[in-house]
Amino acid sequence: MDFLFFVLNFVLTLTLPVHCGKILVFPHEGSHWINMNVLIEELHARGHHITVLRALDSWYIAEESPHYVSITLPVLLGGDDEFYHTFISKQLQIRRQGHSAWTRFKLDMSLKDKFSEMHQKICELVIYIIEKDPALIDRLEKTGYDVMLTDPANGGGVVLAHYLHLPLVLNVRWTVHGEAHFGMAPSPLSYVPFPLSQLTDRMTFIQRTYNLLFYTVRLYLYKRIVGPHYRALCARYFHPHLDYFELFQAADIWLMRVDFVFEFPRPTMPNIIYVGGFQCKPAKRLPADLEDFVQTSGDHGVIVMSLGTLVGQLPLDIAEEIAAAFAELPQKVILRYTGERPSALANNTLLVKWFPQNDLLGHPKTRLFVSHGGTNGIFEAIYHGVPIVGLPLVFDQDDNLSKMRSRGVAKVVDIATIDRRSFKEALHEVLRDPSYRRRMQKLSQLHRDTPLKPLESAIFWTEFVMRHKGAAHLRTEAYKMPWYSYYSVDVVGFLMCVVLLTVFVVFNIIRCLCCRCVKRKKKQD
Incomplete structure (x- = not known):
């Protein structure tokens, strides 16, 4: 009986369809790569074929790996251990000058130029892939990838996914516009603290005022830093009037690297999958x-x-x-x-x-x-x-x-x-x-205490997008609406006009009736 059961299982294993997909990965350097590599190793263990795009001077993403095939691009992005040591030292020097608004401004300005330079180089990397190496872009188009997996802390993978018409899965906490929730989920500033503000979800009036101002200033800075680079890139390959951030908002699945043990409660969306701590595992024996x-x-x-x-x-x-x-x-x-x-x-x-x-x-x-x-x-x-x-x-x-x-x-x-x-x-x-x-x-x-481990959830939803060629049914189209439609300003304006028109008409009718009554009375007198 046991032998028959074994044979039946073996036959079923051979006959049931197994989908081994092809995944194109456009990663982000540093600690972000640690998260991405965990996903890559698990996807490889499930039988998927993974291709990773990396810059020539990549200092964390290895060119050789048993889990993926790399394509090394002859573009320099800059950044190494010495660069970050110098950068951290400069940051500490500024912070030692105090905690004033001026110190905060100087910290932001010191980051601004570095981030702008980084995004400019990312755009140059995308231009190289699409224009400078015809054999490479032809290879990417003909390979038949099932999905693009990328970290939207830079926009290179997002733009390339849309150029190649690939479903898009984001391994995300930050986008080029800051914390990811604020880019695609309702985020009432009355009780959702903007990241970096160091506020909680219980704010006083003064704190809510600060939260609103902080959000406005930071979003303006984000757009000023990355906007020129990605607007030019999107105008080059798509439409001159395309809002580049719509490409991010059109992603099928957002694998969010937090959960509500870490994050404060807030509104969310059905295509946000919380996988905070997916890199964690039981401890192994120490050396x-x-x-x-x-x-x-x-x-x-x-x-x-x-x-x-x-x-x-x-x-x-x-x-x-x-x-x-x-x-x-x-x-x-x-x-x-x-x-x-x-x-x-x-x-x-x-x-x-x-x-x-x-x-x-x-x-x-x-x-x-x-x-x-x-x-x-x-x-x-x-x-x-x-x-x-x-x-x-x-x-x-x-x-x-x-x-x-x-x-x-x-x-x-x-x-x-x-x-x-x-x-x-x-x-x-x-x-x-x-x-x-x-x-x-x-x-x-x-x-x-979750029904599914975070890593298993991340892999399931990545494979879900591969199986169904996207997840459009989970994605809201609200991002395509202008702000005045999203907040129903046009509807409120229309209803106010109707009310004012109604009041105006009723007032004039009453006025006319009153005038006629007065005229009749005068005639009778």
């Missing part, structure tokens, strides 16, 4: 050297510190203060750091150039995570229930940690003005107050 070091911590446990993919070092004075604070703790510390060794470093701190962060956070002896506040690290901390001391540097990190602080699972320290005393106090507070760990473990339970 022998790390395991030996962790075991020497005894009951005090271990503190894990990393400043993310892009930052391996800090200005030496800041590194010295951090090392000095660690030296006064009974815990063992594992610190990912590639810069000059601080002189204050003590024997309880192990300096490494890389470590398996997910596995360390999942180790039972890990007590605390010192993090810059990137979403990858935050979700790994949530998944494993480890509280956070945050040292935000740039981009969305302040806001990410602000969300964690509002949930009572993180303590945030200003790294620009950090000293050993303030840092040590923050570490002691989180280590000694059990509420931080208790709340984080509750978030971990909520995050894990």
Whole structure:
């Protein structure tokens, strides 16, 4: 009987249709690639054939991989470890000047030119693919890809997908216009805080005013930075009057790298699939050297510190203060750091150039995570229930940690003005107050308690788009409406005109009747 059952299963496996699709990937560099690569590995494991487009100077996206075939384009995008070290140092110098509106403005301006240059180079990359290499674009068109998978933090993949007429799946938290929800879902500013504002969903009147002004200014800046580049690109290949952001809004599925354990409740859309933490997994056994070091911590446990993919070092004075604070703790510390060794470093701190962060956070002896506040690290901390001391540097990190602080699972320290005393106090507070760990473990339970694991959900919906050649039934067409139609300003205006016209007609009728009555009375008199 068992043999017959085995044979039946084997025959069914051979006869049932299996769709192995072809996926074209236009990724984004840095930590964004870490997320994308997790999806690529899983899609490859399901039997799909994946092609990744990469620049010549790509510093995270490997040219050779067992999971995908790469096409290396002879275009330089710029950016490497040294560039980001210099950039972070400049950001810290500006932040040390205070927290005034002028400091915020200078930070924005320092980012503005770099982002504009990046998007210009992305557009040049797309132009090269379409115009400069006829054999390449011919190959892309004839391969018969089922879907384009891209990160809309740059618009290259979005534009190329529309040029090739491919269904579009976005691996997304940020678009070229900022946080993705604000580009395609209703976002009432009365209770939906604009990212980077560090507000919560419970705002006072003053905070709601700030939220509105902050949103208006930031959206204006985003459009000024990226608009000229993508408008010119879309005019070149589509229609001169096309709103380039409509190409983003026309995407079939948005794989959103957050969930509502992290994000505040807000309106959403049916084609937004929440896959926050899809890169997280149960901890594996540590390498022998790390395991030996962790075991020497005894009951005090271990503190894990990393400043993310892009930052391996800090200005030496800041590194010295951090090392000095660690030296006064009974815990063992594992610190990912590639810069000059601080002189204050003590024997309880192990300096490494890389470590398996997910596995360390999942180790039972890990007590605390010192993090810059990137979403990858935050979700790994949530998944494993480890509280956070945050040292935000740039981009969305302040806001990410602000969300964690509002949930009572993180303590945030200003790294620009950090000293050993303030840092040590923050570490002691989180280590000694059990509420931080208790709340984080509750978030971990909520995050894990889902009918489908985030990675499985991401893969299902990517394959759904491949099977059905898109997901237009889940996508609203509201983005094609002008703003006055979207907010029903034209309808309200029309109804007001009808009311005013009705009042005017009724008033004149009554006026005429009154005049006739008066005339009759005069005649009778």
